[in-house]
Amino acid sequence: MINILFAATDDLWRDYESPLKRALEAAGVAANLRRDHGAEVTDYIIFGPGGPVDDFTPFTRCKAVLNLWAGVEKITQNKTLTQPLCRMVDPSLTNAMVEWVVGHTMRHHLGMDAHIHGQDGIWRNDVYPPIAADRPVTILGIGALGAACGQALHQLGFPVTGWSRSPKDIPNMRCLHGDDGLNTALSGAQIVVLLLPMTAQTENTLNAARLAMLAPGAFIINPGRGPLIDDAALLAALETGQVAHATLDVFRTEPLPQDHVFWGHPQITVTPHIAATTRPDTAARVIAENIAGHENGAPLQNRVDRGRGY
Ligand code: NDP
Ligand code: OXD
Secondary structure (H helix, E strand, C coil): CEEEEEECCHHHHHHHHHHHHHHHHHCCCCEEEECCCCHHHCCEEEECCCCCCCCCCCCCCCCEEEECCCCCCCHHHCCCCCCCEECCCCHHHHHHHHHHHHHHHHHHHHCHHHHHCCCCCCCCCCCCCCCHHHCCEEEECCCHHHHHHHHHHHHCCCCEEEEECCCCCCCCCEEEEHHHHHHHHHCCCCEEEECCCCCCCCCCCECHHHHCCCCCCEEEEECCCHHHECHHHHHHHHHHCCEEEEEECCCCCCCCCCCCCCCCCCCEEECCCCCCCCCHHHHHHHHHHHHHHHHCCCCCCCECCCCCCC
C-alpha cells in the first residue's frame, strides 16, 4: 500500500477525491489517498497551487510530485523541491485548449465582431474575410498544447508556423526555433498564439520590436502566461493599429484587478484564465497511470526539467 498526499485546496479535494480513488483502483494501484499523511510516510504528492505544502524538505521518501496544472512556473521556483516533478498533460485539457484557440482564431479570422455588434440595417457585402489559406498563423510554443492547436488550425486550412526552443519536425506546420527562427516566425504573421511556458527566457517574448514584425492589423491570442507579452508595448501597438485586437486569458496579476486598463479596452478581450482547465476525470487517470507505471519500474511521464524551467 502506498501513501498519496493530496496537497491542494479544499475545492480541488472535493472535485478530485472520487475520480482519483476510481482511477487508482482502475490502474491497479493499492493506495491510501489522504490530505493528512505525515511527510515521513508520503510516497507521492498530488500538488495544486495554494495548497498546504510549501516546504518539501521533510518529504524524504516521496518519489514524485504530480502537479495538477500544466504550467509549473510557481512550483519550479520552490528551492525546497528536490523530488521529481511531473506536470499535467491531460487529453481533455488539450482538447479544451484546441477548442478555445480555434474559437478565438475563427472569431478574428471571420471578423465576427463586425456582424455581432453591427446589426444596423446596412448591407455591407463588399467586406468579407480571406480564406484561411491566406491567413498565416504563428504559434509560439509547440509542445503538448501548441502542437495540437497547430494541427487543428492546419485542418481548417491555415498556414501554420510553430516556434520552439529546440528543433522540431511536426507534420503540417513549418517548424522554427531559436532567435532567428522567432524573427522569421513573426514576420508577416496575421494571428499569433502564445503557448509558451513562463520562464526567465520567455518573459516579454512579444516586445515592441517583435510586435512591429507582425503584419499590420495582426491579432494576438494569449492563453500561455501573462508575462510572455510586454503589456506597455502591446497597448502601444493597439493604439497605432499595428495590432488590431488581443484576446488575453492570462495576466501578470490574476485575478486581473478590476481597474486594470485591459478591462473594457475596445481592442482587448479578457477571459478569466479559463482557456483550458484541468478536468478531474481525465487528469485523475493521467496521475494514476503515471504512479502505476512508476511503481512497476517505468520512468515518470511528463517530467519537468528543472534546469529549463518547464
Ligand atoms: P510544453 O512544455 O509541452 O510545451 C512548451 C513549448 O514551449 C515547447 O515547444 C517548448 O520548446 C517551447 N519553449 C519553452 N521555452 C522556450 C524558449 N525559451 N524559446 C522557444 N520555445 C520555448 O507545454 P504545454 O504545451 O503543455 O503548455 C504550454 C503552457 O500553456 C503552459 O506552460 C501554461 O503556461 C499554459 N497553459 C495555460 C492554460 C490556460 O488555461 N490558460 C492551461 C494549460 C496550460 P521545446 O519543444 O523545444 O521544448
Ligand atoms: C495550467 C493552467 O497551467 O490552467 O494548467 O494554466
